[in-house]
Amino acid sequence: MSTLIVGATLADGRVRDVRVEGGEITAVEPSLDPKPDERVREADGRRLLPGAIDAHVHVREPGYSHKETWETGSKSAAAGGVTTIVDQPNTTPPTTTGAAFDEKAGLAEKSLVEYGINGGVTAEWDPESLFDRPLFALGEVFLADSTGDMGIESDLFSNAVAAAADEDEVVTVHAEDADLFDESARERDAGGTGRDADADPWSQYRAAEAEAAAVERAVEVGADSDADIHIAHTSTPEGVDAAKSGGATCEVTPHHLFLSREDATELGTFGRMNPPLRSEDRRAGMWDRLVEGGIDIVATDHAPHTVEEKDASLWDAPSGVPGVETMLPLLLAEAREGNVSYERVRDVTAANVAEIFGLPRKGRIEVGRDADLVLFDPEATREIRGEDLHSKCGWTPFEGRTGVFPDLTMVRGSVVYEGGTFGDTVGENVREAAE
Known part of the structure; x- marks a missing residue:
């Protein structure tokens, strides 16, 4: 059945009727007459955006389904206006071989939204079998993280970048230089609670300088291989500045946009992530770059852990926070207040993501694009509460903040979320959909 959305306000302020047929947008006009038997949806002053594409999600399955599954993670995405998620490779087994890719792809068929699967790089990776699959990208490749297999001068990283360049694949880099981590921060930590913003042990340990150094090395290696x-x-x-000056694209997470070490007292070990929260001045600088265009995309690094796992000492708690359901609502709340434009929200959550990762049918409300759409009322704000969200982990670092949540989420014309109710699974790989 075709659908006609009447009187929707687009990101640029134009009011348009949008027709959806066969999973794609077939008309965007100031006024359209309904066809016989066409379903008509009145926007009634609401805004319509392209569905968000979250290029950095840790679904956790296989291996850690007690934290998240493709079903729960994709429901959380749909309820937050995210119509495509891209899963990272650090599951068990890691997605470093064709066989591991196939296992994950089988589990991903339970997804309510479209998805991409990133391959990973370890000493045991099999690029030939990985590149034979509909891979989304190489990522999250650990250039210089102490939990990965590579150092900043690793031949493995250089070889992986060269292989990806040959296959025209984007390389997503986790850029931190472990040689610049401050081991003495452990000694200065008086109790490991993570609640002392002045002591700031996790941020001091994974020093800010470690990021820029690794970014500079990553872009050098990329330039050598034309990757x-x-x-x-x-x-x-x-x-960010090192990435842009080196010709790379970059992303920022909602937690690095909205949270800083000033939130440490409230968050404690629930605020531990890699890279860590930074100073309020640095957070404000990140927001300025988002608004002004220096940051290409927002991606959540959705990394759910259970409450029991996070309720540990700072040095024992796992790193990561959930975020796929709250990314777009947080940004829409800022747009509502005039702190960022709706066009910029569209670009960093959809249009730019589609361009960077080669998804020509996604990211914009235009004829011929996939009908991945999000309809919302800018005036319908609500308090974010972990108990209301759909991630299996059941908590959020944004507790008590204001969000604007979607009324309706469509994936290729199918309603996957509306008013608290979920639709049927989609179960199609986003790279195949783009082709």
């Missing part, structure tokens, strides 16, 4: 380098979860203005 497309994308820097994951930049947390400092210096890291």
Whole structure:
């Protein structure tokens, strides 16, 4: 059945009727007459955006389904206006071989939204079998993180970048230089609660300088191979500037946009992530770069852990926070207040993501594009509460903040979320859909 959305306000302020047929947008006009038997949806002053594409999600399955599954993670995405999620490779088994890719792809068929699967790089990775699959990208490749297999001068990283360049694949880099981590921060930590913003042990340990140094090395390696380098979860203005000056694209997470070490007292170990929260000045600098265009995309690094796992000492708690359901609502609340334009929200959550990762049918409300759409009322704000969200982990670092949540989420013309109710699974790989 075709659908006609009447009187929707687009990101640029134009009011348009939008027709959806066969999973794609077939008309965008000031006024359209309904066809016989066409379903008509009145926007009634609401805004319509392209569905968000979250290029950095840790679904956790296989291996850690007690934290998140493709079903729960994709429901959380749909309820937050995210119509495509891209899963990272650090599951068990890691997505470093064709067989591991196939296992994950089978589980991903339970997804309510479209998805991409990133391959990973370890000493055991099998590029030939990975590149034989509909891979979304290489990522999250650990250039210089102490939990990964690579150092900043690793031949493995250089070889992986060269292989990806040959296959025209984007390389998503987790850029931190472990040689610049401050081991003495452990000694200065008086109790490991993570609640002392002045002591700031986790941020001092994973020093801000470690990010910019690794970004600079990543873009150098990328230039040597003529590869497309994308820097994951930049947390400092210096890291963003290094990426852009080196010709790389970069992303920022909602937690690095909206949270800083000033939130440490409230968050405690629930605020531990890699890279860590930074100073309020650096957070403000990241927001300025988002608004002014220096940051390419927002991606959540959705990394759910259970409450029991996070309720540990700072040095024992796992790193990561959930965010796929709250990314767009937080940004829409800022747009509602005039702190960022709706066009900029569209670009950093959809249009730019589609361009960077080669998804020509996604990211904009135009004829011929996939009908991945989000309808919302800018005036319908609500308090964010973990108990109301759909991630299996059941908590959020944005507790008590204001969000604007979607009334309706469509994936290729199918309603996957409306008013608290979920539709049927989609179960199609986004790279195949783009082709």
